[in-house]
Amino acid sequence: MSTQSISAGARAPLALSLNSRWWQLMCGLVCAMVASNPQYIWTLLTPSLTAKLGVSLPSLQVTFSILIVCQTFLSPFEGYLIERFGPRWLLAAGGAITGLSWLLTSRAESLVSVYLCYGVLGGIGVGIVVVGTIGLMARWFPDRRGFAIGVVMAGFGMGAMLTTFPITLSLSKYGYQHTLVVFGLILGTIGILAALGLRLPPAGYMADWRPSNSAVVPDTRTGSMLRTPVFWLMFVMMSMMATSGLMVTSQMAVFTRDFGMSEVTVFGLAALPLALTIDRVANGVTRPMFGWISDLIGREKTMLFAFGMEAVAMTLWLMLRHDPVMFVVLSGLVFLGWGEIFSLFPSTLTDTFGGKHAIVNYACLSYAQGIGAIFGGPLAALLHQQTGGWDAVFGTAIALDSCAAVLAIAALKPMRHAWFARQSRRA
Numbered sequence: 001m002s003t004q005s006i007s008a009g010a011r012a013p014l015a016l017s018l019n020s021r022w023w024q025l026m027c028g029l030v031c032a033m034v035a036s037n038p039q040y041i042w043t044l045l046t047p048s049l050t051a052k053l054g055v056s057l058p059s060l061q062v063t064f065s066i067l068i069v070c071q072t073f074l075s076p077f078e079g080y081l082i083e084r085f086g087p088r089w090l091l092a093a094g095g096a097i098t099g100l101s102w103l104l105t106s107r108a109e110s111l112v113s114v115y116l117c118y119g120v121l122g123g124i125g126v127g128i129v130v131v132g133t134i135g136l137m138a139r140w141f142p143d144r145r146g147f148a149i150g151v152v153m154a155g156f157g158m159g160a161m162l163t164t165f166p167i168t169l170s171l172s173k174y175g176y177q178h179t180l181v182v183f184g185l186i187l188g189t190i191g192i193l194a195a196l197g198l199r200l201p202p203a204g205y206m207a208d209w210r211p212s213n214s215a216v217v218p219d220t221r222t223g224s225m226l227r228t229p230v231f232w233l234m235f236v237m238m239s240m241m242a243t244s245g246l247m248v249t250s251q252m253a254v255f256t257r258d259f260g261m262s263e264v265t266v267f268g269l270a271a272l273p274l275a276l277t278i279d280r281v282a283n284g285v286t287r288p289m290f291g292w293i294s295d296l297i298g299r300e301k302t303m304l305f306a307f308g309m310e311a312v313a314m315t316l317w318l319m320l321r322h323d324p325v326m327f328v329v330l331s332g333l334v335f336l337g338w339g340e341i342f343s344l345f346p347s348t349l350t351d352t353f354g355g356k357h358a359i360v361n362y363a364c365l366s367y368a369q370g371i372g373a374i375f376g377g378p379l380a381a382l383l384h385q386q387t388g389g390w391d392a393v394f395g396t397a398i399a400l401d402s403c404a405a406v407l408a409i410a411a412l413k414p415m416r417h418a419w420f421a422r423q424s425r426r427a
Helices: 021-035 037-053 057-073 075-085 087-106 111-140 145-158 161-174 176-195 229-249 252-258 271-297 299-319 324-336 341-353 358-365 367-387 391-426
Strands: none
Touching (some): 021 037, 021 111, 021 176, 037 087, 037 111, 057 075, 057 367, 087 111, 087 176, 111 145, 229 324, 229 341, 229 358, 229 367, 271 299, 299 324, 299 341, 299 391, 341 391, 367 391
């Protein structure tokens, strides 16, 4: 997306003063990387916690569901607080709460305590950081929203890669309680320090900037946004993509076994760990990559390509299920076509409804991710149980991807154009 004019503050791309948007992007990236740990490190903690508390794994895994629900469904209230009181102290509080949740979990003596400390507190802390950083980058980078939001969401998708091995080593050497205390303090401190560098853009920041099509982008309040059909179309499309991706990715270990790949090696490495490693990288890289592409060619065209690519990759994945090399390669393509929803939809939303209320507006859209988390895994398990195979699971996911890709061009693009036209007439 080209620009007609950019304010003076945006013409110094590498200046890293506190008021530089590149400094803001760096601080937001660090905040997101810290906030990723409760979600992606959880699986490393479950063996120790089940042994310590004497509980079953399914009952302990409820903690993870609580974490995701609190992270997602409290986000509009958290977004309101961030807009009301500013990002610096609220995101610092989010980092502190995230670290505190690990400290308190280290002392938990019951399953309910783990639910409250790790699930509820951790979900609140992570939710504040995710919603705040996405909304803030949307306001600092009106001309590069897709790329900037993609960068911070890549940090959330890949940040735990830096801590996975140190935490694994600490767990084996010192136990989970010591590990939670040490890394809770480290992550909490880093999250607080990074958040203290965040600022809202100054009044009038890039107010003269317009996209190349000179569309009028109104600053729409959340209540008004929720009454527009275009918002609900985006909500439905993001829910479809979140559900389809999680239908497959949440069951990957199970269908890897059913496809006969659990004992197979590719390039001398076990197929499943190799695929999971590639998937983690692809899930991070896709967010800034497709965000940047969408800045250049438009959101809807990028959605058509990315969502369609995931549908094709899933189709080939199912057809070539017994080929070890293709199993690994296509798993990466599936993640490459799925993770970008966390950059494309926030940037499209802010393009449509303006940046002033971007934090709370995106918090409402993020409910779509929660719907995917609630329905994706259970729906896949139910279909597999009822049919005894994976064709129905993959078929449903492919249909959802294909439908979302078509809707991007056939419905979302004309609806957004009509919305902009109405705003231009009112201006």
